Amino acid sequence: MNATVGATFAASAAPVAATPGASASVAPHRAWQDAALAGLLLAIDPAGTGAALRAGAGPVRDQWLASLQLLTAGRPWRRLPLHIRDERLLGGLDLAATLQAGRPVAQRGVLADSDGGVLVLAMAERLEPATVARLAAVMDRGEVMAERDGVTLRHTACFGVVALDEGAADDEVLAPVLAERLAFALVLDDVSPRQAQALEWGTPTDVAEVQQARERLPSVQLPDPVLVALCEAAAALGVDSPRAVLLALRVARAHAAWQGRAEVDADDAAVAARLVLAPRATRLPAPSPVEELPAPPDPPDPPEPSRSAEPPQTPKPPPPGSPTPEIDPTADPAADPPPPAEPPPGALDDLVVTGPTYTNVNDFRAILVI
Numbered sequence: 343m344n345a346t347v348g349a350t351f352a353a354s355a356a357p358v359a360a361t362p363g364a365s366a367s368v369a370p371h372r373a374w375q376d377a378a379l380a381g382l383l384l385a386i387d388p389a390g391t392g393a394a395l396r397a398g399a400g401p402v403r404d405q406w407l408a409s410l411q412l413l414t415a416g417r418p419w420r421r422l423p424l425h426i427r428d429e430r431l432l433g434g435l436d437l438a439a440t441l442q443a444g445r446p447v448a449q450r451g452v453l454a455d456s457d458g459g460v461l462v463l464a465m466a467e468r469l470e471p472a473t474v475a476r477l478a479a480v481m482d483r484g485e486v487m488a489e490r491d492g493v494t495l496r497h498t499a500c501f502g503v504v505a506l507d508e509g510a511a512d513d514e515v516l517a518p519v520l521a522e523r524l525a526f527a528l529v530l531d532d533v534s535p536r537q538a539q540a541l542e543w544g545t546p547t548d549v550a551e552v553q554q555a556r557e558r559l560p561s562v563q564l565p566d567p568v569l570v571a572l573c574e575a576a577a578a579l580g581v582d583s584p585r586a587v588l589l590a591l592r593v594a595r596a597h598a599a600w601q602g603r604a605e606v607d608a609d610d611a612a613v614a615a616r617l618v619l620a621p622r623a624t625r626l627p628a629p630s631p632v633e634e635l636p637a638p639p640d641p642p643d644p645p646e647p648s649r650s651a652e653p654p655q656t657p658k659p660p661p662p663g664s665p666t667p668e669i670d671p672t673a674d675p676a677a678d679p680p681p682p683a684e685p686p687p688g689a690l691d692d693l694v695v696t697g698p699t700y701t702n703v704n705d706f707r708a709i710l711v712i
Contacts, residue, residue: 457497
């Protein structure tokens with residue numbers, strides 16, 4: 343891993359206070375760091391991740407897309423027009439080739455051509471609902487299946503989606519059916535070009551490391567405790583969609599492959615929880631209950647006085663002529679009393695300081711870092 347980029351990402355994982363749905367108010371430098379890390383992980387596993395990129399056209403968005411394209415060099419890179427016809431989207435009859443050959447000839451659509459690479463959706467917030475539905479169906483199945491114009495089409499179509507959200511108004515957002523199928527929700531509206539240039543990614547070193555991570559990815563193991571913990575983290579954050587957990591697992595495996603690990607550990611799961619689950623949070627996790635100490639036993643009842651005991655004697659006044667106790671005139675009546683004697687060594691060894699206990703959901707150091 344690149345030392346400079348890795349150190350920056352490690353520093354960005356320091357816990358901070360979080361509020362559900364606060365991804366839009368992230369500090370600009372933190373937003374760009376998260377976007378760079380998300381781009382690296384998307385390049386490692388495009389079909390298992392995907393990103394919704396909310397940013398207007400400009401140098402910051404162009405730099406992010408250019409860096410991602412460098413990391414996916416050699417793989418398909420396609421753009422989906424806003425108003426695309428079904429025969430171009432899914433495929434259909436190639437009329438010119440059919441007339442030339444004298445028999446039906448099928449043509450591949452944009453989705454099939456994107457297999458193994460990245461599909462960029464321009465103005466994704468304005469896509470027609472029918473187009474979004476067909477795209478979501480292909481993303482779920484991983485293949486294009488259609489029967490059109492007397493031609494049966496079936497092509498593999500596993501690709502990563504980058505949805506460019508250019509909506510200016512609050513109601514101009516991605517369709518929920520598409521947003522929930524994308525792992526990352528990135529907001530770069532407040533990132534300046536200078537801040538983006540401060541952390542460059544997509545360098546030749548990154549390209550080599552991403553290629554190595556792709557080769558390691560199929561062998562990365564996912565322990566059961568990590569799976570259970572991410573499911574509990576999603577429940578604690580109010581994330582109800584099971585797709586979010588599946589995407590978090592893919593991101594955790596990609597991060598482990600990028601770090602050169604053969605098994606997903608707590609750091610990988612923390613990154614997945616921060617980048618995938620935290621932006622989808624609808625509530626903060628409930629605080630863990632404080633362990634209650636057992637109540638002390640009741641003190642024993644005082645012994646009953648004996649009937650044969652003599653009544654208490656009242657002190658007798660001193661006899662006349664006896665000397666009066668002398669009082670030190672230099673003593674200060676307001677002086678502090680003498681300090682109590684220190685306990686003997688070992689007397690405090692059995693004391694236990696108790697406090698709140700935490701479940702494994704809260705053990706993720708970065709689960710609420712937004």
